[in-house]
Amino acid sequence: MDIKGCVALVTGANRGIGRAFVDGLLAAGAAKIYAGMREPQAQHDPRVQAIRLDVTDQGQVAEAAATCGDVTLLINNAGVLTASPLIGAASMDGARTEMEVNYFGALAMCRAFAPLLGRNGGGAIVNILSVASFTTGGKFGSYSASKMAALGLTRGVRIELRAQGTLVVGVHPGFVDTDMVANVTAAKISPAQVVERTLAAIAAGEEEVLPDERSVGIRQTLREDPYALERSAQAAWDALTIAGKP
């Protein structure tokens, strides 16, 4: 699909990768961008319209679908990472929050916007997933489970919407330089790189985006030896727990 002239809605558009999508879409010639934010902020480009949108609020999701009827490109970017292990966390609160935002939030948006996209010629849905959709790891246990669920959602929605011509894209970044992983010291790519690779994939009709070396490597390992990733996650967890944290 053509980015030039499209009407996009980006969730979590106030910062990080979502903000970079707004900038990238403007540069690529989008006609209009609805910038979904929990707290709407004034926008400086007349093509960008901030809308109040907490993806866990069914009323706000319905309101967005009612007022943004011309959308042709939905970018489900909003996400949370609570860095909770599955067993070691003090409660299930972090796991529930991640499922509410990363899985149910994205599902609610897909359900609300699928009929509009169909009416508008098919268009595209982009779900910002993660390498954590392919592999788990101790401290990211509940986040990974939510992103694996979101990968299942992406694949299922793709099947249901193929007949109406909607391209459904899953994006699997490694570490990206945003607030979410501010305390991670590993190499990170820029949000702009995620956006650039994703917009190229949409234009080419590709369904999976591996925007960096880490994601390419993890996907390749998964093909060659599905259990290798679990073994390295185990080794990393053992090293952490032997060191006495978390």
Ligand SMILES: NC(=O)c1ccc[n+]([C@@H]2O[C@H](COP(=O)([O-])OP(=O)(O)OC[C@H]3O[C@@H](n4cnc5c(N)ncnc54)[C@H](OP(=O)(O)O)[C@@H]3O)[C@@H](O)[C@H]2O)c1
């Ligand atoms: N950074 C990484 O290394 C990385 C890697 C792989 C995938 N991802 C994914 O990329 C996406 C964007 O993350 P980021 O790195 O840009 O993180 P970020 O800088 O922490 O931004 C997260 C965004 O999601 C919004 N958000 C959170 N809960 C929401 C809700 N209930 N409704 C609507 N918006 C909500 C936040 O809004 P507020 O400002 O109101 O909190 C913020 O705009 C997420 O899905 C994340 O899982 C990130």
